Amino acid sequence: MNQIFTKKETIKFRHVDFAGIVFYPRFLEMLNDLVEDWFEEALERPFSKIHETNGIPTVDLKIQFKKAGRIGEVLTKKLWVEKLGGASVTCGFKFEDENQNTVLEGEVTLVNVAISEDRNDIKSEAFSESMKSKIAPFQVVN
Amino acid sequence: MNQIFTKKETIKFRHVDFAGIVFYPRFLEMLNDLVEDWFEEALERPFSKIHETNGIPTVDLKIQFKKAGRIGEVLTKKLWVEKLGGASVTCGFKFEDENQNTVLEGEVTLVNVAISEDRNDIKSEAFSESMKSKIAPFQVVN
Amino acid sequence: MNQIFTKKETIKFRHVDFAGIVFYPRFLEMLNDLVEDWFEEALERPFSKIHETNGIPTVDLKIQFKKAGRIGEVLTKKLWVEKLGGASVTCGFKFEDENQNTVLEGEVTLVNVAISEDRNDIKSEAFSESMKSKIAPFQVVN
Amino acid sequence: MNQIFTKKETIKFRHVDFAGIVFYPRFLEMLNDLVEDWFEEALERPFSKIHETNGIPTVDLKIQFKKAGRIGEVLTKKLWVEKLGGASVTCGFKFEDENQNTVLEGEVTLVNVAISEDRNDIKSEAFSESMKSKIAPFQVVN
Numbered sequence: 431m432n433q434i435f436t437k438k439e440t441i442k443f444r445h446v447d448f449a450g451i452v453f454y455p456r457f458l459e460m461l462n463d464l465v466e467d468w469f470e471e472a473l474e475r476p477f478s479k480i481h482e483t484n485g486i487p488t489v490d491l492k493i494q495f496k497k498a499g500r501i502g503e504v505l506t507k508k509l510w511v512e513k514l515g516g517a518s519v520t521c522g523f524k525f526e527d528e529n530q531n532t533v534l535e536g537e538v539t540l541v542n543v544a545i546s547e548d549r550n551d552i553k554s555e556a557f558s559e560s561m562k563s564k565i566a567p568f569q570v571v572n
Numbered sequence: 573m574n575q576i577f578t579k580k581e582t583i584k585f586r587h588v589d590f591a592g593i594v595f596y597p598r599f600l601e602m603l604n605d606l607v608e609d610w611f612e613e614a615l616e617r618p619f620s621k622i623h624e625t626n627g628i629p630t631v632d633l634k635i636q637f638k639k640a641g642r643i644g645e646v647l648t649k650k651l652w653v654e655k656l657g658g659a660s661v662t663c664g665f666k667f668e669d670e671n672q673n674t675v676l677e678g679e680v681t682l683v684n685v686a687i688s689e690d691r692n693d694i695k696s697e698a699f700s701e702s703m704k705s706k707i708a709p710f711q712v713v714n
Numbered sequence: 715m716n717q718i719f720t721k722k723e724t725i726k727f728r729h730v731d732f733a734g735i736v737f738y739p740r741f742l743e744m745l746n747d748l749v750e751d752w753f754e755e756a757l758e759r760p761f762s763k764i765h766e767t768n769g770i771p772t773v774d775l776k777i778q779f780k781k782a783g784r785i786g787e788v789l790t791k792k793l794w795v796e797k798l799g800g801a802s803v804t805c806g807f808k809f810e811d812e813n814q815n816t817v818l819e820g821e822v823t824l825v826n827v828a829i830s831e832d833r834n835d836i837k838s839e840a841f842s843e844s845m846k847s848k849i850a851p852f853q854v855v856n
Numbered sequence: 857m858n859q860i861f862t863k864k865e866t867i868k869f870r871h872v873d874f875a876g877i878v879f880y881p882r883f884l885e886m887l888n889d890l891v892e893d894w895f896e897e898a899l900e901r902p903f904s905k906i907h908e909t910n911g912i913p914t915v916d917l918k919i920q921f922k923k924a925g926r927i928g929e930v931l932t933k934k935l936w937v938e939k940l941g942g943a944s945v946t947c948g949f950k951f952e953d954e955n956q957n958t959v960l961e962g963e964v965t966l967v968n969v970a971i972s973e974d975r976n977d978i979k980s981e982a983f984s985e986s987m988k989s990k991i992a993p994f995q996v997v998n
Contacts, residue, residue, distance in 0.1 A: 443731065443892050443903045444739070444885050448785065449627045449687060449694075450732050455604060458597035459870050466869050477869045478928030485591045492634045498694060501732065502904030545591060552591075552640060585750050585761045586743050589869065590876050590927065597870070601728050608727050619727045620786030643874065644762030733911045733971060733978075739884035746881065769875045776918045782978060829875060836875075836924060 433567040435468045435509045441499050452499035457534060458491075461523060464507045465540065473564045485552070486540045489518070493536035503527055511568040517542045517554040519565060575709040577610045577651045583641050594641035599676060600633075603665060606649045607682065615706045627694070628682045631660070635678035645669055653710040659684045659696040661707060717851040719752045719793045725783050736783035741818060742775075745807060748791045749824065757848045769836070770824045773802070777820035787811055795852040801826045801838040803849060859993040861894045861935045867925050877924035883960060884917075887949060890933045891966065899990045911978070912966045915944070919962035929953055937994040943968045943980040945991060 439460055447453040469486070470476040480486065499505065506526045513520040519542075524535040544555040557565070581602055589595040611628070612618040622628065641647065648668045655662040661684075666677040686697040699707070723744055731737040753770070754760040764770065783789065790810045797804040803826075808819040828839040841849070865886055873879040895912070896902040906912065925931065932952045939946040945968075950961040970981040983991070 442889055444737065444888055446732050447727065448730050448732070448734050449629075451629070451694075453604075453728065454630050454633070455597045455600035455728070458600055462595075462597060462870055463868055476928055478926070487591075487593070487637065487640070488596050489637050490635070491596070491637075493632070495629065495631050495633075498629070500904070502902055552593075584747055585873065586746055586879065586881070588874050590872050590874065592874050595870065604728055605726055618786055620784070642762070644760055733913075735913070735978075737888075738914050738917070739881045739888060742881035742884055746879075771875075771877070771921065771924070772880050773921050774919070775880070775921075777916070779913065779915050779917075782913070836877075 431567060431569055431571045433510070435464075435472055435568060437464055437467050437507045439463070439505050439507055441501050441503045441505065443501060445499070446501050449498075450500060454495060457493075457495070457499070457525070460505070460507065460525070461538065464509050464523065465521070465538070468509055468568075472568070473561065475561065483545060484555070485543050485545055487543060487552075488538055489541050490520075490539035491536065492538075493534055495534045496532045497527065497534075499525075499527070499533050505533060509568075510570055511565060512537060512570055514557075514562065514565055514569060516556045519557075521568075522570070573709060573711055573713045575652070577606075577614055577710060579606055579609050579649045581605070581647050581649055583643050583645045583647065585643060587641070588643050591640075592642060596637060599635075599637070599641070599667070602647070602649065602667070603680065606651050606665065607663070607680070610651055610710075614710070615703065617703065625687060625689075626697070627685050627687055629685060629694075630680055631683050632662075632681035633678065634680075635676055637676045638674045639669065639676075641667075641669070641675050647675060651710075652712055653707060654679060654712055656699075656704065656707055656711060658698045661699075663710075664712070715851060715853055715855045717794070719748075719756055719852060721748055721751050721791045723747070723789050723791055725785050725787045725789065727785060729783070730785050733782075734784060738779060741777075741779070741783070741809070744789070744791065744809070745822065748793050748807065749805070749822070752793055752852075756852070757845065759845065767829060768839070769827050769829055771827060771836075772822055773825050774804075774823035775820065776822075777818055779818045780816045781811065781818075783809075783811070783817050789817060793852075794854055795849060796821060796854055798841075798846065798849055798853060800840045803841075805852075806854070857993060857995055857997045859936070861890075861898055861994060863890055863893050863933045865889070865931050865933055867927050867929045867931065869927060871925070872927050875924075877926060880921060883919075883921070883925070883951070886931070886933065886951070887964065890935050890949065891947070891964070894935055894994075898994070899987065901987065909971060910981070911969050911971055913969060913978075914964055915967050916946075916965035917962065918964075919960055921960045922958045923953065923960075925951075925953070925959050931959060935994075936996055937991060938963060938996055940983075940988065940991055940995060942982045945983075947994075948996070 445456040520539045525533040587598040650666045662681045667675040729740040792808045804823045809817040871882040934950045946965045951959040
């Protein structure tokens, strides 16, 4: 319980805008990478396998941008689980700079879905018990 | 009052992911384009001018993804004002497909900032009266 | 013969980098949009259909960046055919600014491929006669 | 002499397209990261410093895409110097997959430029002797 999945990412030239700060859709790419790494490294569900027949689309996102991110800064990206439902999981996340200042924080809800063979039909599918047991350690318990 | 700023955008190959649906950070690029078009076309503050000394970074974003977007679909992107503060504006937005189904909807808060000449200092700055009068028609009044 | 496929595109905030000029991978996204529009509008092969069983991956690209592109500029993107092979097509392209200055120009070679049902196998496939006849008007003849 | 700058990068979900292979503008983002890392790690010119008064825009790019890149693959990105001019440098590059197959290869020419304080004027500027001596070890000598 209360485990936090953590990765570092350096802000690169491709992330920043005319004002010299991270363009916010690039922060969402960084968040997607974090979720992808969590699935691969902690949940043993690499996206390279998951997307043959399944997916985990994002259905809800809340994010507060607290501090500009600048090129060359190394961000610490943190992710944990706030709520685990039958076919969905709501994760909290926070990105911090090198001085532990919060750059952004928020919540993202992902849904486990099955994709039909012709890829035209997408419907939610319950997480397996094995998957739930791998997600459980990241749940926040007060 | 109650004016809605509206633009159309076609989902292109570059927007979609392995599952054949829009990768959600690309939806945020589409949202940024919508805000940029609103500033240029309705508020007479083109980003090409604004970014010499000012900026309007996004500080808060809430978004619900309701329906997958697929390549070739023409989205109607809508934006209006929910709250106009001294130096910030909270906009509601909705993207619809050709059958008026909601693809996504949410709220985004932008802050008007001044950028110092060396671009290292960013601080909030009140909207001018002229700017406020151009934003006003888009405010929602119940 | 000698037809040129032409589209306009405005440089947006998301295209530019810290130096205030288009980040060159964004120019390649604009080029991909141009090819996609050509396939849909002139060749009647919209990418929304093509990618169920086929693709047209880029195999060769040569590009010279002549002039910086700045936010707000409206580019005229031009594309024509330099060489039509059995399963490949080499297109010339040029992006111009509003004063007819060349922003960039180059050549891109695309290959028509068939994708196996499980999407693991990709192999080149000759263009149909119908497709060739639609491509032909864009061929440069000296 | 003959030193090769090498970095690894894993293909992520955000890199791939509907066909499940890397969308080629994303390969150019990977190439830009490689150049950025080379400047920071080998040439002691981090982009976080360089872009206050200078830049190194790409003026010429030739690239051959030999093999599709798929999600989860770890690419080895290699860069060396083919020609060092007064204010420009032409680099060769190659990305290989885990079996040493070439995924792509090509040449990119960068120009050292000075950017005026108001950022409206960009002109080429000779590399310093110190910079040239740091670039020299990466030159290919037959």
